[in-house]
Amino acid sequence: MKSAVARGVLEVVGRPAGPAIPPRPDPAALLSALPVPLLVLGSMNRFRFANHAAEQFLGISMAQLTQLSLADLVPEDNPIFQLIEQVRSGDLTISDHDLTLESPRLHKTAITVQGAPLPEEPGSVVLVLQDASAARALDRQLTFRSAARSVTGMAAILAHEVKNPLSGIRGAAQLLEGSVAEADKELTVLIRDEADRIRDLVDRMEAFGEKPIERGPVNIHRVLGHVRRLAQSGFAASIRFSEIYDPSLPPVFGNRDQLVQVLLNLVKNAAESIVASDHATGEIVLTTAFRQGMRLAVPGSDHRMHLPLVVTVRDNGPGIPGDIRPNLFDAFVSSKPSGSGLGLALVAKIISDHGGLIEVDDRPGRTEFRLHLPMMIEDTTD
Secondary structure, eight states, X not given: OHHHHHHHHHHHHOOOSSOOOSSOOOHHHHHHHOSSOEEEEOTTSBEEEEOHHHHHHHTOOHHHXXXXXXXXTSOTTSHHHHHHHHHHHHTOOEEEEEEEEEETTEEEEEEEEEXXXXXXXXXXXXXXXXXXXXXXXXXXXXXXXXXXXXXHHHHHHXXXXXXXXXXXXXXXXXXXXXXXXXXXXXXXXXXXXXXHHHHHHHHHXXXXXOOOOOOEEEOHHHHHHHHXXXXXXXXXXXXXXXXXXXXXXXXXXXXXXHHHHHHHHHHHHHHHHHHHTTOTTOEEEEEEXXXXXXXXXXXXXXXXXXXXXXXXXXXXXXXXXXXXXXXXXXXXXXXXXXXXXXXXXXXXXXHHHTTOEEEEEEETTEEEEEEEEEEEEOOOOO
């Protein structure tokens, strides 16, 4: 039956042009080798076939899927069911974009679903699933870099046009402090403190400069351990930490100090979110994993990077306010009353400089930042 379904699916997805070359490959083996998740649902929406990519996408083996229906994984009010019924009733091939497949067992966003009837199996539907989140992350990464360049240009102007006058203002205030009446000293201190605050802001903006970074092998577990100790000795002293690490993870190709800066920023944001919500059982979970990733060019280099190293910082705080979520990594965007809005913008810029990707998965009671980090692999192909 599996081969019969596979032959029918090949009729839907198309056969290669030109004469067949014997011996003909097994259709089921061809479909299983496809890198795109492909499913076949029977007339009652029970799973009849899933290739290897679909098993990975759903996190469920084919043997388990055959015992389930789609309604066991996705609520029946999900738009995917409407698409399936339209395919069946109209005998049409239909696509839908930007779907969310969410349930206690599944959480996938930005999914494109293509459905087609299976001629050899009346009532059956072929579904091809494509995850557009990686492409969106790449688009956002380009946006982050453009925003970082804008901040860099602004910082260069401010450093030249603002920092020098600020030094003069601060020095004058300091001289006045020793000669004015006691009642006026408070004003000179205010001038000095505000000058220092503006100088510190310009210094933070200068961190966005396009300077080459020195990279080498970095043990990410040592970095995470250092960040956790810093957090637990200060701003996250009352928060529980959990660590789920892959001990066989190879070194990250990166800059240790910058990775410490990135992870310390993410952990600090997670801790502040938990503290602000008065969560009685606040927890930050740090995880590492090895997953095959995409290949990307490294800025300022002829090398290509694989991104199979995934580092996650997750908290059970209230989540990210909806009004800032779309612009979370933009400069000067912050949900904190006293925040400068440069922390996450700098995080995104550093990860981009490493040739990596950053993603955020946010829902009530769970915020997760995922860093996709590289190992360097020499590209021997053109």
